[in-house]
Amino acid sequence: MRKLNILFFVCITLFVACSEEQIDDAGKGIVKGRVxxxxxxxxxxxxxxxxxxxTSTVFTDSEGYFTINDVPAGEYSFQAQKEGYLAKFEPANVTLNSTSQIVFELSVSSVNNKAPDVPVLTAPNDNATNQSIATKLTWTATDVDKDPLTYSVTLKNAATDVTTTYPDxxxxxxxxxxxxxxxxxxxQxxxxxxxxxPVNSVTFSFxxxxxxxxxxxxxxxxxSNNVIFTANDNGEQLQISSANSNCYRPRRNNNSGKIAYISSDGSQNHIYTMNNDGSSIKKVTNTVPIAGFNMEHVGYSWNTTGNQIIYPNFDKLYKINADGTGLTQIYQTPNGKFISECVWSNDENSIVLKVNNNIGYEVEVFVISASGVVQYSVLSGISGAVSGLDITVDNSKIVYTRDVSGFQNLxxxxxxxxxxxxxxxxxxxTELVSNKLAGFNDLDVRFSPNQAEVIYVNTSNDGISSNNIQKISLANVESRVVLFSGASMPDWK
Structure with missing residues (x-):
């Protein structure tokens, strides 16, 4: 009986102690958040x-939000769980009659997560041609785990080897x-x-x-290299020779669909041809290179049909077939002067020559027959430089540029x-009087295809300023129009 009394007393004591701990209530608050x-x-x-x-266990709604009401005040650690994601814990201090905010950023669990399938390129098709310069690339990609996907596209220009990456x-x-x-x-x-x-697709081209x-x-x-460009009437430009090679003095022949140009080959300079897009390069000259007093001021000429080219080698003028065969000497200067420029007439009966001494002066311009017989003089007995040479289709006019100052130096x-x-x-x-600014030069002149205009290079006479290609109407010589900036050695066909 005494033992029962002692047990009853202990229980009463514990009950009172527990009741006193529960009475200490600091109030309740609210916890809100998003996952x-x-x-x-x-x-x-x-x-x-x-x-x-x-406290309570709740689940987020369709927008990832959740609310837990009536949370007793105190320090808590809240946990967010979702299948396929790593669980995340965030601390919260709940106070009386206030709302605590929590944001859970869950990382996708890599356990059993599969990589995306290989992307499938859908457009343009592999090896597609004639694609617009504004082209849309499309592809498809799937992920069995429905993970959000990001893409990176790598684009390489085969002509320049420049690679561009479009990430994220x-x-x-x-x-x-x-x-x-x-x-x-x-x-790709x-x-x-x-x-x-990341998973890479196959590589396509277009x-x-x-x-x-x-x-x-x-x-x-x-x-430091001369690089050849072509351009249309809208001013759009296309580089057609490599920036790693020195290629210059381009001349187009519409009948053959070829462009001729000069390029260095070791210590020599030779004439090459290529298609209008820069492909199918072929060396024309071999045993006798093109040569003169200064290669920046040496030129050559197609015949009309596009199967032959004439070119100088110091004091000699040669004719060669466009395929590199049939090399023939046409003319040699009797006084040892160098031939710098030559133009073959449209009817192929006449050739206009510009000759000079070994530093570019004592200039003579004259016309010979296709067989090398001198016909008549155009210019002689003057001081200063002469450059640029062309003849009209009907052989009625020859155009050139001349430094009227007569200045000469090395x-x-x-x-x-x-x-x-x-x-x-x-x-x-006759001088083609125009509104050329003092201190500037007009150089490398040629007739337009319709013979109504001339195209030429205009630049400051300081020798270091930028070159600009301009044109003038022969009917309105005040109408200078800038066609291309930072360019020289024009040809217009």
């Missing part, structure tokens, strides 16, 4: 939210703009789910449209070079 994907920040629905110490794409397409004409591109897509290693009606040719300096600097025409009937030279 999102750590990478994409997209909401995660139906994620389980629990706490320690234990959210959609399976890419709009490309300002591509180069008639250029081959390689492209890489897909990532943010968990596994080629853009041919350059539209590129009637102009000229050169620009790139890394650097071949010109101070006041102007455009002149020679009437082959009256044998009179």
């Amino acid at each position: 999102v994907n750590k990478v994409s920040f997209e909401p995660i629905a139906n994620a389980k939210i629990s706490s320690s110490p234990v 794409l959210k959609t399976a397409s890419l709009d490309l703009t300002n591509l180069s004409y008639y250029t081959k591109y390689f492209w 897509v890489s897909v990532s789910d943010g968990i596994n290693k 080629t853009t449209l041919p350059f539209p009606d590129g009637r102009y040719l000229f050169v620009k300096k790139i890394n 650097d071949y600097r010109r101070l006041d070079s102007r455009i002149f025409t020679f009437n082959t009937s009256t044998k009179v030279n």
Whole structure:
């Protein structure tokens, strides 16, 4: 009986002690929050939210939000759980009549997570041709785990070897703009789910449209090399020779569909031909190179049909077939002067020559027959430099530029070079008076295809300023129009 009394007393004591601890109530608060994907920040629905110490267990709604009401005040650790994601804990301090905010950023669990499938390139097709310079790339990609995917596209220009990467794409397409004409591109897509290693597609290629009606040719300096460009009437330009080679003085022949040009080959310079797009390069000259007093001021000429070329080698003029055969000497200067420029008439009966001494002066311009017989003089007995030479289709006029200052030095600097025409009937030279600025030179003049205009290079006489290709109407010589900046050695067919 005594033992029962003692047990009853102990129970009463414990009951009173417990009742006194529960009476210490600091109040209740609210916990709100959201669960999102750590990478994409997209909401995660139906994620389980629990706490320690234990309160209520709730689940997020379709937007990833949750609310836990009537949470006793105190320090808690809340947990967010969702299948396929790593569980995340966040601390919270719940106070009386206040709302605590929590954001869970869940990382996708890599356990049993599979990498995306290999992307499938859908457009353009592999080896597609005639693609616009504004082309859309498309592909498809799937992920068995439905992970959000990001893409990276690698694009390589086969002509320049320049590679461009377009990272962090959210959609399976890419709009490309300002591509180069008639250029081959390689492209590849890489897909990532943010968990596994990126997966690469196969590599496709496509080629853009041919350059539209590129009637102009000229050169620009790139890394100390002359590089050939073609351009259309809209001013759109296409590089057609490598920036790693010194290629200059381009001349187009429409009948053969070829462009001739000069390029270095060791210590010599030779004439080459290529297609209008820069392909199918062929060396024309071999045993006798093209040569003169200064290769920046040496030229050559096609015949009309495009199967032969004439060119100088110091004091001699040669004719050669466009395939490199049939080398024949046409003419040799009797006084040892160097032939610098030559133009073959449209009827192929006459050739206009410019000759000079070994530093470019004591210039003579005259016309010989196709067999090498001198016919008449155009210009002689003057001081200063002469450059640029052309003849009209009907042989009625010859055009050239001459430094009227008569200045001569070893650097071949010109101070006041102007455009002149020679009437082959009256044998009179006439200056094409225009609004050329003082201190500037007009150089490398040629007739337009319709003979109504001339194209030429205009530049400061300081010898270091940029060159600009301009044109003038013969009917309105005040109408100077800049066609291309930073360019020289024009040709217009």
